[in-house]
Amino acid sequence: GMAMAEKLQNARYGDDIVNHYTYVIAGDGCLMEGISHEAISTAGHLGLNKLIVFWDDNEITIDGKLGIAASDNQLKRFKASGWDAQAIDGHDPEEIAKAIKKAQKSDKPSLIACKTKIGKGAPTLEGSHKTHGAPLGDEEIATMREKLGWKAAPFEVPEKVLKAWRKAGGRGAAVREAWQERFNDLDHNIQETFVRTNDGGLPDGWEATAEAYKKQLCEDAPKKATRQSSQMALNALCAVIPEMLGGSADLTGSNLTKADSQTSVTPDDFSGNYMHYGIREFGMAAFMNGIALHGGFVPYGGTFLVFADYMRAAMRLSALMEQRVIYVLTHDSIGLGEDGPTHQPVETVASLRAMPNTNVFRPADAVETLECWTLALQSEKTPSVLALSRQGVPAVRTEYSEENKCAKGAYVLRAADGPRKATIIATGTEVEIALAARDQLQAEGVPTAVVSMPCWELFEQQSDAYKHDTLGDGVRVAVEAGLQMGWDRYIGASGAFIGMTGFGASAPAEDLYKHFGITAEAVVEAVKVRV
Template sequence: MRSTPAAASPALDLLSTSCIRMFSADMVEAAKSGHPGAPIGCAPLAHVLWSEAMSYSPSRPGWINRDRFVLSNGHACALQYAMLHLTGYAVSDADCRAFRQVESSTPGHPENFMTPGVEVCTGPLGQGLTNAVGMAVSERHLGAVYNRPGFDVVDHCTYVICGDGCLQEGVTSEASSLAGHLGLGKLIVLYDDNSITIDGSTDLSFTEDVGKRYESYDWHVQSVADVSGDLSELRAAIEAARGSEKPSLIKVRTVIGHGSSKGGTSKAHGAPLGAEDLANTKKFWGLDGEKSFYVADEVREHYEGVRAKVEGGADEWEKMFAEYGQKHKDLAAELSRRIAGELPEGLISSLPSFEFGVDPSKATRQISEACLNTIAPALPELMGGSADLTPSNLTALKCSGDFQKATPAGRYLRFGVREHAMAGICNGMFAYGAMRPFCATFLNFAGYALGSIRLSALSRFGVIYVCTHDSIGQGEDGPTHQPVEMLESLRAMPNINVLRPCDGNETSAAYQIALEGRETPSVLCLTRQGVAVVEGSSKEGALKGGYVLSETEGAGEAKLVIAATGSEVNLAVSASKLLAAAGIKTRLVSIPCMEKFDAQSDEYRSDVFLGGKVPVLSIEAAAPHGWQKYSHAHIGMDRFGASGKGGDIFKKFGFTPENVVKQASEVVKYYSDVPVPNLLHRPKFANFVTGH
């Protein structure tokens, strides 16, 4: 099904790469900002990939069987925009001239939601290559599940251009090690080996033998000495890589800013060349130094031919898929549903529910296990695993075996102790399409993955993060394993749902929120220790992010609201009973997801918190910051935890019914003499703060 255009003549190669180099540099010059050196050096790599090696469809950028291209060194994005423009994607000459300007489709680093043809957000070095591993996993898995004799509906490569910086970041070491183990033979990485970083020569900090390192990862490694003229060696290396059963690294020697007076130095990296140097560089490459954004007619015509060829290949695939749909109707329908991002009918209603006084106490990680294994058989796109913590995270899929080199149809990924790459690989899987990835670790070690989690949120990827052992209740492993600040770190991030359910009903709601949130990642923060089903808990209430659980008996209105999350909700229940006996009528509120609650109407939020007329005491075994928007006083953690049994740790830090009663009584007494501030009031100008 692959339709690869023929190679250009050496003269056309030179003219094409010269135009690509200088078109990219012109973008940087027009913006007075950006990185010209890498695009100038890497233009031959892009030319061979986009004009010969890759299958894609500019008119259908989401075509499932396209070759994926990832520019891992995202600062070189002027090069990618130039290629998207030349090949006919919806990136116009005007878009290129608006490089790095507000609201342009050519931002300063690639953004998948801004530019057609850009697969993932790259810029934080190493993320793109790591995402590409996730894409290669997805291709291998989907091919194993859906291909049938005569119908290779999923059969393509994932190509990456990366630089020295990407290979220095630890996340790529994690990802590359796993890729080698899994034998992802359709992953092909072109390493822009220009020996320069921002500080200067790589000799300052990076003298390892990269090729030998990747050979040790069980990759196929090749070197190309020069791409400034003849490109036959590069073509041969790419062809050899496509024939390998191992992931491939092609080490390509380039010159950063080649042809510029700054060429081969760090000065070519991160600033415009300047008008005079740019003009001279154009002359070096045989172009008119006075012409900007110039593409020779012969080059335009060549790429018009390339576009016609690749579009024809996509047309042929669509004809083949139509025939596949006739012969394999159920498979085609399921794959089409997955590509469309639609959930199977009845999936959400299948999530379990729990009854107070009937169902036994269980850790919410156990309820999570039940939820995963309820939905997994009906949701084949659900694929993921754990960072070597499967018995603790309880994430094994009973309906499927492992995804391994020999068993690519398996859906459970053994990520190993690689939290950062695990999250980045899941981003790549989500970006691929037709997949709903999940991954798991202890909540404390989400800190190792934060760089990738942040990109989930920025990229609008609905990755599901299962984070167990969510508090000081983790116990004996001590403060190194007890996450006191992680909830705050995650909640500070835009476009993420941080869910800390108190029991089984709220855990089911958390999974519903995660599954329905295709453009928002979710972090499920789950207990190690058992928690009872809370009286009044409801999935419907939890879907709003916060709701009234109960109100203790007594005359008149409540004098206090206690708000809590997770395991501390059961603590609040116990304390409220003691408060009621002391004559303090109390309303209990559960806030399993602050982000969802904050999105509710002012009226609803006011109703939950009694209109701001009574004081609010919040309880969470974590850092207190963030609770000030709801509560007048807080019982939380302002220090790291300690080692000991979970119950003893809670007692040590005051998470007991007796201490809650003591603190609550003082709060009620204080506000009996002074007005209660209405913390829920949101003035109209509040939008200035949130950036709307």
């Protein structure tokens, strides 16, 4: 991902401004992980020639010798994916320097296999897996120091070594000053864009574009799947925020992640702003982390929501590292229909809500979708998930308000006519069901409010008073086409949940909602038996 970002910025600013290498130190275990194939394949395909990987080829893993679990020819493996690969003595500084110079001249990404011994110099533990995660011990260290002729006290850096490091650290000063002079010669607007995008700021005026589009949506009241609403939002946003770097794991036509203004990045042209990540969901998420860490772009990528399970480790790192990475995850419930239970993510939203520092958005219509996109872009230290529908939904927000109502996580979408006796809480496609149930309950003399709750995490950040006023004191019924896990905090012990209790099935969406009892009638009945 970092090497991708370098190539992308180089295409925008030229060699004089962006022309750096990305170095990786990887071990035997790293190259056994499945994601290594996704990274190797992608880097070779894109020709990321400024990516240089040092493989610590010590043939040791935690369990013992590498041979108990793997016998791959890594050099041939990398070469087969379009890499330059060379093998050296990893303990020879001159060989290392020579290999780096060769790699820097290559037009391909490079692997440098560094044959090493783990625990080198340890008198009895050199080459042993026991040195992998355990201290050597006082006696082993004392003997090792004597063998190496190392007389400096622990944590004491000898003057000769210190001077060498300081000299190495200082030699970049002239290069840095020369770069600054070239940067200062750039057009002022280009300088500002470079600094702003690397700092993660967004361009002036983008919020006005979003607000104007929001007004239009309130007037047009489109009936669209929220994945379509997302693409419409992207058309508006990407045109004014060109550093938004889109992509999909081979599902562009389904996720609808490519805006009209975007062009594809290819091995020969990195001036575009849309990545074709291939069927590499885990890789896509990890690459986006690297892009976000590098700076210069706001990465977002799409796949089906159920495939979040393939990406989870990288999504967790997005959250842990506080990176603005946006996951566009479509086909978010049994509403995807005939693809059936393998693709219906009944438990996925609940599992993502369990992840710290991750905003999970499930918008109800086009206006909420735009508001959620706006919040995702503004969340510089929090990744976002947009859980979006395959099936169409009616507009539920048709009156324009400058306030971003989704920013509070939940809000009263329809107030009760009369003293509130019940509150129906819903997300996404089920807001339509909640509204239909409310109308029936009102007609039967049960004043009922509907709360749209697109983001639990943001709702939890609100004051207790706001949360109480929003949810009310009466009967609470939640409706969502997923599992109940987590909903009890909002519905309480006397409330009800209308949703899934197990895996889905293969059938048209409308039939599935009836089959699993996720209907307005079920919501009405749940309220009436509790009022």
